Amino acid sequence: MKLRIATYNIHKGVSSFGSRPRVHALKQALNSMEADVFFLQEVQGRHDRYATRHAGNWPELSQHQFFAGDSHHCAYGMNAVYDHGHHGNALISCYPIASARNQDVSDHAYEARGILHCVVQSPAGELHCYVVHLGLFAGSRKRQTEALIAAVEGSSPPDAPVIIAGDFNDWTNQLSDTLRKRLGVTEVFDTNLPARGFGTYLRQLSGRGVKIKxxxxFPAALPWLRLDRIYVRGMKVESAQVLHGPLWARLSDHAPIVATLVLE
Structure with a gap:
């Protein structure tokens, strides 16, 4: 079975500059990806100020419900709560969602973070999906990664297909090796190794191999930082790509990743 998935930090449905509403354009962009399952971060469950300021251009439904429409199933994990609303992670799936649980992994009062775990009933069986948004500080990310590992080990069978996707804020790439070793996952770009060259030859001679990145x-217009990831277990990565450029820069500060997986 083939499965097309996407992960996307949607910046609460407003533009990076000027906070102009982008919710309707985002729905069109999501539809254009033709993904079976979307892992979304910074999804606005409610925002009274935007709803009032942009009346007529801001949906009455929560963003995850608006994006899902009548054709998809959705689950929402509320993380940050404030007087005029709240936002968090969401999973949108063309397949039924059997269960959903949101775990608070906030490391301090200034950053509300969570892990949304959903069990998706695909034609090939249950998929354990984890939507992740980690903190801005290295110490927080390390502790939240330990919480993620414990969550996956405690909520999914060891032989179950697993997808972990989201905004890891891990621009120094310190967490991937830990996740690979502890959970047996692969990042969707792990197989995109650089072409053989003199530098590759020297690394092989030294025993260091090729550094996987x-x-x-981020930023979407001209991506430089490596913030967003998709880790998988129990499936083969057929393809993966980042969608970036001026069009995507108008929608969010992050570029989405789209990947096609084959269930093993």
Whole structure:
């Protein structure tokens, strides 16, 4: 079975500059990806100020419900709560969502973070999907990664297909090796190794091999930092790409990653 998935930090449905509403354009962009499952971060569950300021251009539904429409299933994990609303992670799936649980992994009062775990009932069986948004500080990310590992180990069978996707804020790529070793996952760009050359030859001679790096996804107009990831277990990566450029820069500060997986 083939499965097309996407991960995307949607910046609460407003533009990076000027906070102009982008919710309707985002829905069109999501539809254009033709993904079976979307892993979304910074999804606005409610924002009274935007709803009032942009009346007529801001949906009455929560963003995850608006994006899902009548054709998809959705689950929402509320993380940050404030007087005029709240936002968090969301999973949108063309397949039924059997269960959903949101775990608070906030490391301090200034950054509300969570892990949304959903069990998706695909035609090939259950998929354990984890939507992740980690903190801005290295110490927080390390502790949140330990919480993620414990969550995956405690909520999914060891032989179950697993997808972990989201905004890891891990621009120095310190977490991937830990996740690979502890959970047996692969990042979707792990197989995109650089072409053989003199530098590769020297690394092989030294025994260091080729350094595996995730894709660049931030900022969306000209990605430089490696923030967003998709880790999988129990499936083969057929393809993966970052969607970036002027069009995507108008929608969010992050570029989305789209990947096609084959269930093993």
């Amino acid at each position: 995730p894709a660049r996804t």
